[in-house]
Amino acid sequence: MNHIVLLLFSLGVSAAHCSGSHTLQYHIALVATPTPGVPQSTITAYLDGLEYGRYDSNTRRARFLTPSLSSLTEHLEMQTKCAQGFEVIQKHKMKFLIAYLNKTHGNGGRHVYQRKTVCELNEDGTIGGYEEIAFNGREVMALDKENEVYVPVTQEALTMTQQWNQYYNHAKMHKIYLENDCIQHMKLYLPLISTDMERKVSPKVKVSSSESDRGRKLHCWVYGFYPRDVKVKWIKNETDEIYSEESAEILPNPDGTYQIRVSVEVTPEEGATYSCHVVHSSLENTLVVPFESKDLSTNYITIVIAAALCLLLVLLGLYVCRKRRIKGIYFFQ
The missing domain is CATH 2.60.40.10 (Immunoglobulins)
Structure with missing residues (x-):
């Protein structure tokens, strides 16, 4: 199921465009219908294209995937608590989209909700970032940081996005996160993780x-x-x-x-x-x-030869039985 989620909506992971520029990305994926053994929700974190952290609903714990960040135990505990709360909110938002689509289109079956949050630190010290939301394989809305609202990506999502902004007044909060916390986390990780980014081990x-x-x-x-x-x-x-x-x-x-x-x-x-x-x-x-x-x-020739030998033995057995039967008839006559 994880592979299906990844294929539904291309949440590309791009590395820094030039030396001195950096990106920190969070990819969130939730499925409405639980599958045994598969997390219902996952959060995957990337720094300059390197996957360094992950959280899932099965363990309900955040973990670092690179050894260089293992010393940040208190920070990891804080990230775990944040991810647990964030997961609950995203489940509510997924239910909102499901309810809206069922009401307007009568859609049923499996549903997948995805979110991509990216903050950028440019070489000249300026910052940037964006956020995109997709549902069932299609991007539906994006964060407009300047106006602090979510905007529809398609005309079809216009009414839905308006209701989203009324029900979830989170655009300003997410803008603040992109411009502050996300950048601070990036600056915390970069000195430690740089060795992992340069490390290469041949397969x-x-x-x-x-x-x-x-x-x-x-x-x-x-x-x-x-x-x-x-x-x-x-x-x-x-x-x-x-x-x-x-x-x-x-x-x-x-x-x-x-x-x-x-x-x-x-x-x-x-x-x-x-x-x-x-x-x-x-x-x-x-x-x-x-x-x-x-x-x-x-192996193929061996199988053919073995099959031929088996057939030969069967035919030989039939021949012997037939000869014995004929001799028996002559004897009793």
Whole structure:
């Protein structure tokens, strides 16, 4: 479900545009219908494109994802309390949007509410920022800091935004947060997190295979890399990308690095080649790890030979039984 939320509304994470400029971003996502094992709400924090913090409704705790911020224990406790209160308010706002859309459009089913809050510290010391709100995959309104109101992104959201401003008079408060608290947090994190931003650890890669109902499954395990962003894909015959039906999730390791496993289904073909391609900021070029496709063809041939042997044994058994039956008939006659 997390992957669905991310695909619904492009909340892009951009790094600083130039040296000396910085951005701090909070991405909030809530789903109306709970899914077992999946947080109903999450808050993810980024500094210059680096994911450094996260809060979710399952643990109800904020946590730092970078070792360099681990000393800020009191600050983290304060962030946890703020996130808990913020989560409650956002659930009310999601219910408002659901009620409005059900009233006007009769929409039902799953609903996803997303919010993106960004503050900016420019190289010359000036500050900026913005806030966007999306619902069910579409951006519906944005913060107008100058007039301290939320404005509709589309004409369709005009009436809804007017009611939003009347019911939730929070625009001024969010403007103050963007221009003060958010900037102060950024200045607190930057000296500590700078080493994490510069740190790069190259990934290690292992490829393997296993049997599946439809033929063979190839696995590419990429692990021990930092920073988090990575692109992993399987390529057939050096040009054709194989798309996976499974969602691959980047997972953290205890040492602060990350890992991911990408698996694809293939049908053994004689002469076909398969390779795992990894793109990461620590690598100058794409890392290509080939899978020995001869293993696939060998396994395929082995299966065919085994099936042929089984058929031969069955036919031989039938032949022997038939000969015995004929001899038995002659004997009793």
